[in-house]
Amino acid sequence: MTSVSDAGRVIVFDTTMRDGEQSPGASMSHDEKLELAKILEEMGVDVIEAGFPIASNGDFEAVRAISQIVTESTVCGLARAAAADIDRCAEAIRPAKRGRIHTFISTSPVHMKWKLQMEPEAVLEAITASVSRARNHTDDVEWSAEDATRTEREFLYRAVEAAIRAGARTINLPDTVGYSYPEEYANLFRDVIAKVPGADEVIFSAHCHNDLGLAVANSIAAVQGGARQVEVAVNGIGERAGNAALEEIVMALKVRGEDLGFGTGVEPIHITRASRYVSAITGFPVQFNKAIVGKNAFAHESGIHQDGMLKNAETYEIMKPEDVGQGATNLVMGKHSGRHAFREKLKALGYELGQNALNEAFVRFKDLADKKKHVFDDDIIALVDDALARGSERIRVVHLKVIAGTEGQSAELTLDVDGEEKRAEASGDGPVDAVFNAIHAIVPHSAALRLFQVHAVTEGTDAQAQVSVRLEEDGRIATGAAADTDTLTASAKAYVNALNNLFSRKEKSRPDTAIASGF
Ligand SMILES: CC(=O)SCCNC(=O)CCNC(=O)[C@H](O)C(C)(C)COP(=O)(O)OP(=O)(O)OC[C@H]1O[C@@H](n2cnc3c(N)ncnc32)[C@H](O)[C@@H]1OP(=O)(O)O
Numbered sequence: 001m002t003s004v005s006d007a008g009r010v011i012v013f014d015t016t017m018r019d020g021e022q023s024p025g026a027s028m029s030h031d032e033k034l035e036l037a038k039i040l041e042e043m044g045v046d047v048i049e050a051g052f053p054i055a056s057n058g059d060f061e062a063v064r065a066i067s068q069i070v071t072e073s074t075v076c077g078l079a080r081a082a083a084a085d086i087d088r089c090a091e092a093i094r095p096a097k098r099g100r101i102h103t104f105i106s107t108s109p110v111h112m113k114w115k116l117q118m119e120p121e122a123v124l125e126a127i128t129a130s131v132s133r134a135r136n137h138t139d140d141v142e143w144s145a146e147d148a149t150r151t152e153r154e155f156l157y158r159a160v161e162a163a164i165r166a167g168a169r170t171i172n173l174p175d176t177v178g179y180s181y182p183e184e185y186a187n188l189f190r191d192v193i194a195k196v197p198g199a200d201e202v203i204f205s206a207h208c209h210n211d212l213g214l215a216v217a218n219s220i221a222a223v224q225g226g227a228r229q230v231e232v233a234v235n236g237i238g239e240r241a242g243n244a245a246l247e248e249i250v251m252a253l254k255v256r257g258e259d260l261g262f263g264t265g266v267e268p269i270h271i272t273r274a275s276r277y278v279s280a281i282t283g284f285p286v287q288f289n290k291a292i293v294g295k296n297a298f299a300h301e302s303g304i305h306q307d308g309m310l311k312n313a314e315t316y317e318i319m320k321p322e323d324v325g326q327g328a329t330n331l332v333m334g335k336h337s338g339r340h341a342f343r344e345k346l347k348a349l350g351y352e353l354g355q356n357a358l359n360e361a362f363v364r365f366k367d368l369a370d371k372k373k374h375v376f377d378d379d380i381i382a383l384v385d386d387a388l389a390r391g392s393e394r395i396r397v398v399h400l401k402v403i404a405g406t407e408g409q410s411a412e413l414t415l416d417v418d419g420e421e422k423r424a425e426a427s428g429d430g431p432v433d434a435v436f437n438a439i440h441a442i443v444p445h446s447a448a449l450r451l452f453q454v455h456a457v458t459e460g461t462d463a464q465a466q467v468s469v470r471l472e473e474d475g476r477i478a479t480g481a482a483a484d485t486d487t488l489t490a491s492a493k494a495y496v497n498a499l500n501n502l503f504s505r506k507e508k509s510r511p512d513t514a515i516a517s518g519f
């Protein structure tokens with residue numbers, strides 16, 4: 001619970017299961033709705049709009065079942081300005097400890113003329129009749145002026161007055177088609193609250209659609225204009241471009257709203273869980289850059305930002321990922337990362353490198369990041385282990401070119417052997433064989449290949465190949481390993497690494513061994 005005064009407390013009305021489910025393809029099963037209702041209740045959502053009971057038996061059953069299990073939040077059902085809708089809704093919410101009937105009718109000229117085909121005066125009568133009928137079932141009645149933002153102001157005042165007189169406790173002024181600008185929407189609330197008799201006795205509510213991407217901005221503007229209820233959906237799902245996103249409104253009111261005296265009763269820690277659950281049951285993925293709940297909402301890849309984050313998280317984060325259940329800040333290692341973040345990552349992976357080794361590894365890391373879209377921890381481990389393994393080698397791979405295909409396989413290889421570059425060309429039964437034959441041509445030896453194994457360090461066609469090689473000579477076994485995005489380069493390096501190890505063992509027993517003649 002936030003520490004705001006009653007005057008600034010904004011009621012969070014979740015319509016994920018009603019307007020959210022109106023997103024084409026977003027249907028949820030009965031059990032999924034029950035589970036979502038539990039999550040929303042635990043989160044501290046004040047009102048759960050659980051469905052439109054007249055729409056189908058499934059909707060009716062879901063609203064009724066949610067009314068039976070939810071005790072903290074108010075459970076609400078939607079109803080047109082029609083007796084049958086209202087009675088069906090009342091039946092569905094009857095088991096609720098706190099139940100609400102939400103009835104609506106359009107008030108804009110275009111809706112009244114073309115959709116309802118009703119005269120304005122008949123709409124006013126329908127408002128009075130529907131709200132009164134709903135009040136006969138429950139004290140908690142919300143009335144919505146559908147398409148309020150395209151409604152003539154004077155007519156809207158009369159409609160709202162009729163709803164208040166008939167007993168509505170909450171008056172919703174929806175931006176049904178996502179048409180409004182924030183300032184305009186704030187002024188709508190200011191005007192209605194100032195002009196309509198009895199407006200100070202009711203709660204005004206904002207219900208915004210995202211057709212122009214302004215749903216959240218408009219909802220916050222409405223709060224500044226006097227609304228004290230916001231209608232939202234998890235992940236912003238809803239009709240067409242969706243509704244205002246619950247997570248964005250709650251955090252906007254937390255991070256900035258508290259300074260202005262606004263806040264909600266929602267516990268942000270549950271936000272990510274709710275988002276993931278809604279994404280899973282609807283099959284609607286959450287875009288990576290989605291505010292608050294997106295995979296990248298707390299991820300930093302660029303070196304300058306990562307450096308700032310390591311020095312003080314407030315440099316680039318206005319809220320903590322753990323506060324919204326997103327786990328920890330993620331410093332993503334990629335082509336834009338810098339040395340500070342790289343050192344920190346190595347530390348976390350258990351490596352403490354000296355400055356030179358760090359610089360060398362960093363150069364290799366940048367090369368890898370240029371080639372690979374995602375650099376995973378395992379890539380960095382492979383890269384550093386590889387560099388460490390090669391630190392004291394006397395033979396190094398300088399250049400490798402392999403020609404492979406249906407016409408045969410050949411390799412051109414340059415090795416640095418004790419500081420001198422040596423070059424050879426060889427063919428073979430396959431590209432790896434050609435590479436190994438080229439090594440043999442430069443460094444003649446009698447060691448036999450006992451193992452050659454390749455595996456991908458991570459997933460994807462751009463994954464690094466980790467190659468292991470085992471050689472045996474006169475009963476001495478030496479192994480070598482290397483990683484590279486190019487399998488043949490990794491193979492050459494692994495073979496050379498094994499040769500170096502073999503040579504270093506022989507050197508220990510015969511210190512005068514020279515590479516050129518020693519194998
Ligand atoms: C802005 C919103 O999100 S509103 C909610 C939208 N949600 C939905 O529509 C989802 C559920 N809807 C449904 O399942 C169906 O539309 C039902 C069951 C409600 C109605 O189905 P039907 O009876 O077949 O009517 P249909 O949907 O084709 O047409 C809607 C009728 O309701 C009328 N209507 C629309 N809104 C209202 C209203 N608020 N009050 C009274 N009547 C209304 C229309 O004028 C039309 O009436 P008509 O049949 O006399 O022309």
Ligand SMILES: CC(C)C(=O)C(=O)O
Pocket residue numbers: 019104144145146147172174175176177207209
């Ligand atoms: C039913 C109403 C509140 C609605 O969803 C809208 O106007 O967008």
Ligand SMILES: [Mg+2]
Pocket residue numbers: 019174176207209239
């Ligand atoms: Mg809507």
